[in-house]
Amino acid sequence: MENTIIKFAMGTCGIASGTQDILNLFDKELSRLNYPAQLVKTGCMGHCYAEPTISITLPGREPVYFGNVNEERARDIIDHFLLKGDKTEGIIPPEGDFSKKQFKIALKNCGEIDPENIQEYIDREGYKALMKCVTMKPEKVISEMKASGLRGRGGGGYPTGLKWENTRKSKSDVKYVVCNADEGDPGAFMDRSVLEGDPHSVIEAMIICGYSIGANKGLVYIRAEYPLAISRLKTALHQAREQGFLGENILNSRFSFDIEIRYGAGAFVCGEETALIHSMEGMRGEPTFKPPYPSVKGYMGKPTCVNNVETLANIPAIIRNGSEWFASIGTATSKGTKVFALAGKIKRTGLIEVPMGTTLREIIFEIGGGIKGIKKFKAVQTGGPSGGCLSEKYLDTPIDYEHLLEAGSMMGSGGMIVLDEDDCMVSMAKFYLEFSIDESCGKCAPCRIGNKRLYEMLERITDGKANMSDLQKIKDLSVVIKDTSLCGLGQTSPNPVLSTLNQFHDEYVAHIDEHFCHAHQCKELIHYVIVADKCTGCTVCFRNCPVEAIYGDKGEVHTILDNQCIKCGICFSKCKFNAIIIN
């Protein structure tokens, strides 16, 4: 009899939520009960809102997914679902809104296979694309890639096939394939999940790329902050070598290829390809002017093809199923699917993959389940520090590279942060700008100095010290920074400011004119006050205040000392009588 297969989502997020304990519990209980089951550690299943997540496949049946599996639920699943065959709590329905609208290409194997076992990848058509490619002429592979319409998923959206063709055309004895795994957008973690959950798809694609452009060496540039992804990638490389997919004379094709890992060291700007190349050469990760493009002069001065992780993860499926299949998915200009990391004030946070052309409304309200709690949707931020905030009026925008640009944001690497009424848009702009200042390499003046000045102007607004003429200055400076910065980081860093200023102009005005922050987020503009009529003198606020800014005897009305208050909001959240208000 076939065994029951139980899979545990063990990406970084799953492990952080305690999936290892659940796995241990299953292991112990099932061996005690002598229950024949195979326990598999997989990558992220995408249900971040319901970690720890597991899936159970009974022999001959479809897999069933369970969310929020704590110890109690785990025992329940063993006692009722496994032993008696009853339904239990916590089942995530496969036809539910979260899964219905999704279409998985890059994430197809994530959460389904054991990333540390190459056989599981091979059983799911792994390395078939490579076998097909080595029987084709490299030019034919490139024309397939061009016909598929695949564009770079790191944010820029440059046609992948064209990049390959350019690198192939460059004449050189040595060429390189580079996988950009320096994912640095705060709030985007798809590349990490792919490497943690399905590293072989990336390796296979790199080999195909090497074959097509005539390179014998590949390099993965990965953030040192991703220890789990690094270790799984190392294991995968080792296994691929053992099976003869890497090394000399791959599959008797007389083509040789191998891959090395290079580590990042915490610099967001290294996601920019010229900066990344300098970092791999052991230098400061500062970008240089393009042209020459890396396809002509890249790593060690040789032609180099740089592709992002998610882009690469699409490639084996394109080769296997044909470019027509891929081109039939998506919109006129953007083909295929896009992975998004859905987070913020949303019910179901998670890693999702949808066809291009899906609307923001479908993603946020159907897949994501809408806003958490009773608050109203305010905006969605896409594209990280290079993107912008989109208000309600853009909810029906179909998502592709062009539409997002038109709306004043961009695709970026796929972080999608949902904001509600409690979020101040000026503070949001400030938050992203601070990130860009932190991460600016300092090489060019517009980015190094311009962003700093821009930040100070925003700070004056959130401190209630700005005047209306500052708004025009902000716009002017933003345009200068965009036009004159050297690389993508500087050229896009004012986007969060411009998009919020454009769509939430009233909020900026309220901060300046009325010294009022609707979201009560700008500390300088809010004051906590106790309403005498409602205060019962219960002393809860007094006891919880971390800085002793509240005084009053038991049974008497309490008072908050505004000059000592650090605006932490603890008293506000602790008061049961709604006696504390924000002025």
Added chain:
Amino acid sequence: MATLSENSRKFLVELCKKYRNDEHELINVLHEAQDELGYLPVEVQHVIAGELNIPDARVYGVVTFYSFFTMVPKGKFDISICMGTACYVKGSELILDEFKRRLKVKVGGTTEDGIFTLSTLRCVGACSLAPVVSIGSKVFGNVTPLQVKKIIDEYVEKAEELH
């Protein structure tokens, strides 16, 4: 300039040799050196520069460019507050303020007793648990300013046990 112990110097020389004394391997060398020695003071940089045959300034330039490298020793426990966007919109700034206030250090600073280093990081990928604080390999989710004291106390106790 403080002198480096003979063992540390030997380790660095061997380390550089492992990477063929190739200047392009500088970042890999620095990663391993920091893993072993904990931090990268100028003395360490000087030895590496000599072994790779590049100016000290180049090594210093690289060490200071990347946030992963540090020139000062870190505390026993590294408290990292996630400042990714998901955590930010769920109030991670208040958590950071509370840690700063209680530990009396700035971001990047180490407490006088050498127990804690306070740092921020961008996204550990546990966005559903936002706001998130990580200490070593342990991740605390849904943290509120009120829990900050409890977390600190827990680790002060651990530090005492280690003694």
